[in-house]
Amino acid sequence: MSLSKQVGQLFVAGVSSTSPTPEELGVVRHLHLGGVILTGHNDVGVSATRAVTRRLQAQATAATTNGVKLWISADQEGGLVQSLKGPGFSTIPTALTQGSWARATLESRAERWGSQLNAAGVNLDLAPVADTVPQRLGTANAPIGYYDREYGHHPTVVSRHVTAVIDGFRSAGVQETAKHFPGLGRVRRNTDTSAGVTDSTTTRHDPYLLPFERAVADHVPVVMVSLATYARIDPGHLAAFSPVVMDMLRDDLGFTGVVISDSMTAVAVQSVPAGARAVRFLRAGGTVALSVDTDTTTSMAAAVLAHAKSSAHFRATVRSDALIVLKQKHRIGLLSCR
Secondary structure (H helix, E strand, O other), X not given: OXXXXXXXXXXXXXXXXXXXXXXXXXXXHHOOOOEEEEEOOEOOHHHHHHHHHHHHHOOOOHHHHXXXXXXXXXXEEEOOEEOEOOOOOOOOOOHHHHOOOOHHHHHHHHHHXXXXXXXXXXXXXXXXXXXXXXXXXXXXXXXXXXXXXOOOOOHXXXXXXXXXXXXXXXXXXXXEEEEEEOOOOOOOOOOOOOOOOEEOOOOOOOHHHHHHHHHXXXXXXXXXXXXXXXXXXXXXXXXXXXXXXXXXXXXXOOOOOEEEEOOOOOHHHXXXXXXXXXXXXXXXXXXXXXXXXXXXXXHHHHHHHHHHHHOHHHHHXXXXXXXXXXXXXXXXXXXXXX
16 A cells, blocks of 8 residues: 555545535545545435445545445444434434343344444444443433443443443444543543543543453454543543553553544544644554544645655554554455455
């Protein structure tokens, strides 16, 4: 792969889930993107979504990506966070409801939900949420508890159900994303809509990290890092820009897969110039920068490419990260090795 194609593998950009615009398709081609996230909630169903994903995969050609297919992702957690609905898609209950089921039941249903995504051409689900919200905080936790996105109020309960979801979707041929490391369950504000969100509780070896530890042991291919600051871990950086947080994931937990960012369009990162966000993320130890809009992705990719051209060390980082992405894609048949 050329350097620009290696850089492209390190980005997931938002495109319409019902009708990608010519501009969005152009960004997929011209930036040699590694993946997209289907944006917006729709109820068009499996068949109509499949038509969209086929059109998107048609952009991944020998000229654009050396024939490596796209990661096509969606937020398909359940409850209010289910972006794809309609004929062929089950209505998925909230994670809090799923957490009341037996593990075997949840794994079976997750396999069904994953099969529906697979049939629609979606190969990466941005779920499950591995955050634990303490019962005493509950819905006062704006990013997770308010929407019942947690599987329970104790890390051991959450762990059992997170791995059940991972196993079920894996059986259906869809890769999963454990999020939002090292946890958004003990904050009050939401990084999507607020700057300066800080967790003053979580430590480097916190018991609430157990669901992430179990997900890594279960070979989850992707872990999403949050955009909060963790005062007792690295008070000087947002988690996505923190080498310490990345060391926790890589060294403490032994994770070797893809570290993806939460959306780089969030209010939490608005004080950082768009072009610098991905550079900081990759330099800290991240792998793939996600953005729900193509303008931010374009700025970030240009900055990463320019920095890679000027720095041999950063160029090696890009190459290493692209290889991590390709290895995970190979696991589900998005590229073949000859």
